[in-house]
Amino acid sequence: MSTDQNTGRVAVITGASSGIGEATARLLVADGYRVALLARRADRIQALADELGDGAIAIEADVTDRDSIVAAAERVQQELGGADVLVNNAGVMLLAPFSSDQQTEIRQMIEVNLLGAMTTTEVFLDELREGGGGDLVNLSSVAGRTARPGSAVYNATKWGLNGWSEALRQELQPDVRVMVIEPGAVATELTDHITHPDTKQAVEQMYDAMSITAQDIAEVIAFAISRPRRMTLNEILIRPTGQTL
Ligand code: NDP
Numbered sequence: 156m157s158t159d160q161n162t163g164r165v166a167v168i169t170g171a172s173s174g175i176g177e178a179t180a181r182l183l184v185a186d187g188y189r190v191a192l193l194a195r196r197a198d199r200i201q202a203l204a205d206e207l208g209d210g211a212i213a214i215e216a217d218v219t220d221r222d223s224i225v226a227a228a229e230r231v232q233q234e235l236g237g238a239d240v241l242v243n244n245a246g247v248m249l250l251a252p253f254s255s256d257q258q259t260e261i262r263q264m265i266e267v268n269l270l271g272a273m274t275t276t277e278v279f280l281d282e283l284r285e286g287g288g289g290d291l292v293n294l295s296s297v298a299g300r301t302a303r304p305g306s307a308v309y310n311a312t313k314w315g316l317n318g319w320s321e322a323l324r325q326e327l328q329p330d331v332r333v334m335v336i337e338p339g340a341v342a343t344e345l346t347d348h349i350t351h352p353d354t355k356q357a358v359e360q361m362y363d364a365m366s367i368t369a370q371d372i373a374e375v376i377a378f379a380i381s382r383p384r385r386m387t388l389n390e391i392l393i394r395p396t397g398q399t400l
Contacts, residue, residue, distance in 0.1 A: 163187070163189070164187075164188050164189075164239040164240060164286075165188065165189050165190070165191070165231065165235045165236065165237065165238050165239050165240070165286075166179075166180075166183050166188045166189070166190045166191070166238070166239065166240035166241075166242060166380075167190070167191045167193065167227075167231055167238045167240065167241045167242065167279060168180050168183075168190060168191070168192060168193065168242045168244055169193045169194070169216070169218055169241075169242065169243055169244050169245035169271070169272075169275055170193070170194055170218075170244040170245030170246060171190075171192035171193055171194050171200055171203065171244070172192070172194035172195070172196040172199035172200050172203070173194075173196075173199065173343060173344045174341070174343030174344055174345060174369050175244055175294065175338070175341060175343060175369045175372045175373065176192075176194070176242070176244040176245070177199075177203060177369070178368075178369035178370050178372065178373035179242060179244065179369075179372070179373040179376050179377070180192055180203060180207065180211065181203075181207065181373070182370070182373040182374065182376075182377050183240075183373075183377060184207045184208075184210040184211055186377055186381070188210070188240070189209075189210045189211070189235050190207070190210060190211045190212075191211075191212050191214055191227065191230070191231045191235060191238070192204055192211055192212065192213045192214065193214050193215075193216040193218075193224075193227055193245070194215070194216070194245070195215065195216070195217050197213065197215040200213035200214070200215070201213040212230070212231075212234055212235065214226075214227045214230055214231070218245045218267055218271030218272070218274060218275055219266045219267060219270070219271055219274075221274050221278065224274055224275050224278045224279075225278055227278075228278050228279055228282060231279075231282065232282060237282040237285055237286055238279050238282040238283055238286070238289070239283070239286040239288070239289055239290065240283075240289065240290045240291075240292065240380055241275065241276065241279050241283060241289070241290075241291050241292070242292045242294070242376060243271075243272035243275055243276065243291070243292065243293045243294060244292075244294045245267055245268075245271055245272075245275075246267060246268045246294060246312075246345070247263055247264055247267050247268065247345075247348060248264070248298075248309050248345050248346070248348070248349070249263060249264055249308075249309070249348060249349060249350070250305050250306050250309060250349050250351065250354045250355075250358060251305060251349070251350070251351035251354050252304070252305055252351070252354070253307045253308065257308075260308070260350075261308045264308050264309055264312050265308065265311070265312055268309070268312035268313065268316065269312045269315045269316060269319075272293060272316060272319075273319065276291060276323075280331070283330075283331045284330045284331060288330070288331075288332075288384050289330065289331040289332070290331070290332050290334065290379075290380045291323070291327070291331050291332065291333045291334065292334045292335075292336060292376055292379065292380065293316055293319075293320045293333070293334070293335050293336070294336055294338070295313045295316045295317050295320070295335050295336065295337045296309075296313045296337055296338060296339075297337055297338070297339045297394065297396055297398065298310050298313045299313030299314050299316060299317040299335075299337055300314075300317070300337065305351075305354045305357075313337075316335075317335060317337075320333055320335045321335075329384075332384070334379050334380070334393070335393070336372065336375060336376060336379070336393050336394075336395070337393065337394045337396075338367070338372050338394075338395050338396060339365070339366075339367065339394075339395070339396025339397055339398040340361060340362045340365055340366040340367070340396070340397065340398060341366055341367055341368065341369055341371070341372055342362060342366040342367070342368055342369070343369050346358050346359055346362055365397040365398050366397060367395065367396065367397045371395055372395060375393050375395050379393060
């Protein structure tokens with residue numbers, strides 16, 4: 156989907172070390188964007204940046220550590236001239252029945268999926284505004300609208316992301332367009348981190364049956380941000396899924 160209008164824009168992608176973030180980085184570089192790859196696994200993003208060439212830089216950053224995001228924003232400003240697109244993609248899905256055993260996982264999901272997206276956005280907001288037309292893409296989920304047992308806190312993070320995004324959409328236009336992507340099951344490393352045995356087995360069976368690919372989601376993101384700015388995407392909700400629910 157290469158288009159000249161994309162050439163020269165700078166996209167910052169959190170969680171670029173695997174799955175949807177990695178696929179999005181590959182596609183946006185192919186489309187002519189320069190990309191900043193953010194994640195904690197420095198070896199993974201450095202290898203990807205090396206492969207992608209001059210269009211990509213790797214920046215080790217943890218979305219729960221504001222100082223690391225501030226440092227990332229400074230590098231993006233200095234080395235790439237500032238961000239035009241921010242893809243809030245970093246996320247964890249530590250599914251399990253809600254209980255005191257899950258204190259660590261509960262906090263981690265909220266800190267990464269919800270507070271991490273908020274922190275990254277407030278840090279990069281000036282760069283998005285200064286570019287003369289920024290795009291903010293938030294990776295929510297069908298879990299932002301459809302709740303299931305074992306998914307309560309993950310549901311809460313994605314439900315929260317949706318409400319926050321909708322208010323921001325109204326608040327930031329026309330300077331920054333806010334888009335929400337709500338994928339269904341996508342084959343990535345996301346399920347690898349589930350530790351509760353029964354939940355892990357059930358989720359993996361569901362994913363084996365109906366997951367779509369990270370490339371599918373990358374194509375949706377690339378399409379959304381390639382739309383002309385006269386399209387504010389106000390009423391467009393993108394929900395790519397292989398699931399019936
Ligand atoms: P992956 O597990 O493959 O990718 C998650 C990414 O998040 C990794 O690159 C990881 O990088 C990064 N990450 C996790 N914690 C942090 C942190 N503290 N700071 C910075 N980066 C972090 O899963 P997906 O690609 O599937 O997930 C991407 C997004 O898509 C998530 O928000 C997820 O909720 C959402 N989504 C996924 C679906 C699916 O079925 N796969 C469906 C719907 C939505 P590292 O560990 O190197 O820091």
